[in-house]
Amino acid sequence: MNTYIRHMVKAKIFAGVEKKSRAAADAPKTDAKAFHAVVDSRRSVRVYADEPVPKAVVDACLDAALKAPNSSNLQVWEIHHVVDASKKQALVEACLSQPAAATAPELFVFVARPDLWRRNAAWMIEAFDRQPEVPDSAYQYYQKIVPLVYNMGPLGIFTPLKWLAFNLRGLQRPTPREPVGKWGMRIWAHKSTALACAHFMLAMRAHGFDTCPMEGLDSKRVKRILGLPRAAGVTMAISAGRRAEGGIYGPRMRFDSKHFIHRH
Numbered sequence: 001m002n003t004y005i006r007h008m009v010k011a012k013i014f015a016g017v018e019k020k021s022r023a024a025a026d027a028p029k030t031d032a033k034a035f036h037a038v039v040d041s042r043r044s045v046r047v048y049a050d051e052p053v054p055k056a057v058v059d060a061c062l063d064a065a066l067k068a069p070n071s072s073n074l075q076v077w078e079i080h081h082v083v084d085a086s087k088k089q090a091l092v093e094a095c096l097s098q099p100a101a102a103t104a105p106e107l108f109v110f111v112a113r114p115d116l117w118r119r120n121a122a123w124m125i126e127a128f129d130r131q132p133e134v135p136d137s138a139y140q141y142y143q144k145i146v147p148l149v150y151n152m153g154p155l156g157i158f159t160p161l162k163w164l165a166f167n168l169r170g171l172q173r174p175t176p177r178e179p180v181g182k183w184g185m186r187i188w189a190h191k192s193t194a195l196a197c198a199h200f201m202l203a204m205r206a207h208g209f210d211t212c213p214m215e216g217l218d219s220k221r222v223k224r225i226l227g228l229p230r231a232a233g234v235t236m237a238i239s240a241g242r243r244a245e246g247g248i249y250g251p252r253m254r255f256d257s258k259h260f261i262h263r264h
């Protein structure tokens, strides 16, 4: 216990940055106008046309989803594309038969898998082993820091210990306080999975298709349909297809940005 706390208190999480002036590096050219056209035209679509989304588009959008930024690059997410007709019907019902699901040619469920951090950290180390010249700090991160931060122990018994360790360390220096405990791990995995959702929906729009994110669903039933374990969390279901006439319920509405954007 003591060693754990000592290790946690002493752990150096990030390497420092050398103090020197830095010039901007070249980055690929992008089309900001096209990006904003995608963002501005993405709407939650509740009624779809009877037109499937081509497989190539689905694949490209799934690929974009998996390129979302994610915590520690541990990729603790899954995307379930439900294509089997009877499973799809069951999923529509688990989504409370809402029109955004019932009329959708394609249905996806984005799932957070906090329980898979250890497997994915091992995959990362295996990937490093296949690459030339991976810095020691990268190995250290996945071999030492990752277990310190994400291992809550069997049945979460490390949770109070972690809370104590984070808080002790925090007395001396800036310390990441989360995730702590089983629910902290769930929040942690949902954050990254939600970013994958956003990537996916914007990619669909970029290809001329539409989506609707849905959390109006029975997550227990959804998990049963997909054969998911208890530790998995349904981040949201996302329907996709081509918007039908009247499929968008009204003009886009947002409150004044002054309430949400704070400059300090």
Ligand SMILES: Cc1cc2nc3c(=O)[nH]c(=O)nc-3n(C[C@H](O)[C@H](O)[C@H](O)COP(=O)(O)O)c2cc1C
Pocket (backbone or CB within 6 Å): 042, 043, 044, 045, 046, 098, 100, 212, 213, 214, 215, 216, 217, 236, 252
């Ligand atoms: C996490 C989440 C859950 C949502 N759940 C539902 C839902 O169950 N059914 C639905 O019709 N829309 C759902 N929406 C869509 C929101 O109602 C919609 O994004 C919001 O009204 C803004 O409209 P816009 O997406 O067209 O900009 C959800 C959106 C998010 C992000």
